[in-house]
Amino acid sequence: MFRNFIAWQFKKPTGLFGNFSSRVMIRGNSHRYSTLIKDMDIESGDKILEIGYGPGIGIQMITRLCLTCKVYGIDFSKLMFKKASSYNKPAIDQSKVQLFFGDYLKMPIDQNQYDKIFCLNVIYFWDELSKPLHKTHALLKSGGVFHIFMASANFLNEKKAPDTVFNKYSIEQVVDALTAAGFTQVEHYFNKGYYIKAKK
Numbered sequence: 619m620f621r622n623f624i625a626w627q628f629k630k631p632t633g634l635f636g637n638f639s640s641r642v643m644i645r646g647n648s649h650r651y652s653t654l655i656k657d658m659d660i661e662s663g664d665k666i667l668e669i670g671y672g673p674g675i676g677i678q679m680i681t682r683l684c685l686t687c688k689v690y691g692i693d694f695s696k697l698m699f700k701k702a703s704s705y706n707k708p709a710i711d712q713s714k715v716q717l718f719f720g721d722y723l724k725m726p727i728d729q730n731q732y733d734k735i736f737c738l739n740v741i742y743f744w745d746e747l748s749k750p751l752h753k754t755h756a757l758l759k760s761g762g763v764f765h766i767f768m769a770s771a772n773f774l775n776e777k778k779a780p781d782t783v784f785n786k787y788s789i790e791q792v793v794d795a796l797t798a799a800g801f802t803q804v805e806h807y808f809n810k811g812y813y814i815k816a817k818k
């Protein structure tokens with residue numbers, strides 16, 4: 619019961635415990651963001667979307683790296699929307715960042731919008747992969763790339779992440795679902811978690 623409650627603070631952080639999970643995410647995920655963002659080969663003028671930005675540190679890293687990029691993000695936690703908005707306020711004021719509060723699964727599809735889309739520690743919370751991956755494919759421009767980081771099922775089991783909240787997808791399941799959604803050149807490597815790259 620308590621474990622489920624804590625797990626929910628990573629799926630959709632709220633209130634005091636959400637502040638705690640936010641601090642854990644900032645501490646634990648900075649190096650993963652650095653690796654994933656390096657892999658993205660960001661180019662000047664890129665239009666980029668992050669799904670599930672949490673406290674917003676990944677978005678801040680990108681705006682520091684690329685002054686001409688436009689970065690968008692969507693997250694369905696009101697608390698994370700507030701934190702990420704405050705964390706990225708200067709870039710939001712300069713119209714370099716636009717953050718949305720809402721459910722990615724319900725976000726309207728605007729075709730061929732983004733050069734890059736990424737998400738870190740989010741796909742466990744999708745109960746099936748087909749809809750979100752087809753949506754991501756549609757949102758990307760032709761030649762656009764989707765980057766994912768996900769922990770392995772072993773790691774999640776070691777951390778006692780409950781199956782009731784976390785869908786512990788295998789790398790094969792994710793690669794197959796990306797291919798079925800129309801992505802080509804699906805590549806991945808393992809470095810304390812899976813870094814996956816899929817091209818439209």
Ligand SMILES: C[S@@+](CC[C@H](N)C(=O)[O-])C[C@H]1O[C@@H](n2cnc3c(N)ncnc32)[C@H](O)[C@@H]1O
Pocket residue numbers: 628629630631643644647669670671672673692693694695698720721722723737738739740743
């Ligand atoms: C485990 S946290 C990861 C946050 C951040 N990416 C990081 O790694 O530090 C998952 C985040 O995804 C968001 N999220 C999960 N499912 C979502 C959905 N369907 N639509 C929008 N945001 C979602 C949650 O609110 C939460 O902020």
